[in-house]
Amino acid sequence: MTIEIPAWIDGRLVPVEKLAAHRRGLRHKAVSVFVLDGDRVLLQRRATGKYHTPGLWANTCCTHPHWGEDAATCARRRLGEELGIPGLSLTRRDVVEYRADVGGGLTEHEVVDLFTAEADADLHVAPDPEEVMATEWVALDALRRDVAARPGRYTPWLRIYLEDHAERIFPAALLT
Numbered sequence: 344m345t346i347e348i349p350a351w352i353d354g355r356l357v358p359v360e361k362l363a364a365h366r367r368g369l370r371h372k373a374v375s376v377f378v379l380d381g382d383r384v385l386l387q388r389r390a391t392g393k394y395h396t397p398g399l400w401a402n403t404c405c406t407h408p409h410w411g412e413d414a415a416t417c418a419r420r421r422l423g424e425e426l427g428i429p430g431l432s433l434t435r436r437d438v439v440e441y442r443a444d445v446g447g448g449l450t451e452h453e454v455v456d457l458f459t460a461e462a463d464a465d466l467h468v469a470p471d472p473e474e475v476m477a478t479e480w481v482a483l484d485a486l487r488r489d490v491a492a493r494p495g496r497y498t499p500w501l502r503i504y505l506e507d508h509a510e511r512i513f514p515a516a517l518l519t
Contacts, residue, residue: 348372348407358410362394368442368450374418375504376404376458378431378466382517384486385462387426387470388477389498395445398476401498405455414456422460426478427469431460437511443499451500457512483517 347358350371364371378385387404391397404425408417415433422428436457443451468478481489490497490505509518 346407347410349410361407365395365445365449365451368452370440370452370454371407372414373405373407373451373453373455374414374421374458375402375455375500376418376422376433376460377512378403378422378428378460378462379513380462380464380466380480382484383464383480383482385466385468386479386481386486387475388479390472390474390476392473395447395449396498399498400479400496401501402504405498405500415458418456418458425471425474427471428462428466431462433458433460437508439504439508439511441500441503441507443503445499453500455500457504457508459512483513 346361348361348364348371349356350359350364350369352359352369359369359371385403386400388400389397404418404421406417406421408414415435418433422431436459438454438456440454445451464480470478487505490502494502504512
């Protein structure tokens with residue numbers, strides 16, 4: 344199935360096949376979700392069959408909206424598809440932009456709508472094994488320390504979010 348995502352070419356937003364956008368390093372729309380339980384973040388470890396950054400730990404959910412799909416609808420859809428999590432109330436936190444080499448000649452140049460959602464630790468998670476090989480709740484301060492100590496375990500975008508945009512994602516009380 345070919346998925347077209349919104350990307351900018353010559354200053355215009357146009358539909359572009361997802362892999363082509365990454366090969367060309369085109370600036371494109373994306374969505375990232377952080378599900379929280381108090382000071383803990385639900386992380387996912389990307390499946391080994393993913394076309395980039397396989398086996399690395401990432402935020403709860405990250406994806407690209409389909410052409411014509413709004414960011415919140417996309418976030419809800421992918422929480423269900425990737426993790427089997429329906430019905431969480433999402434809070435739009437901000438929009439950030441980053442550019443990162445994700446290996447294999449691919450570049451993520453994303454304009455990302457960031458969302459958070461509150462959940463309990465007993466949240467039922469049913470990952471799609473084609474997308475996610477593991478999930479884990481991690482305290483934000485422990486995650487930040489581990490990312491600094493062992494960055495190679497984590498996706499480039501999670502490292503960027505934590506290093507450059509944490510105050511735009513997480514409640515201030517978690518960052519003290």
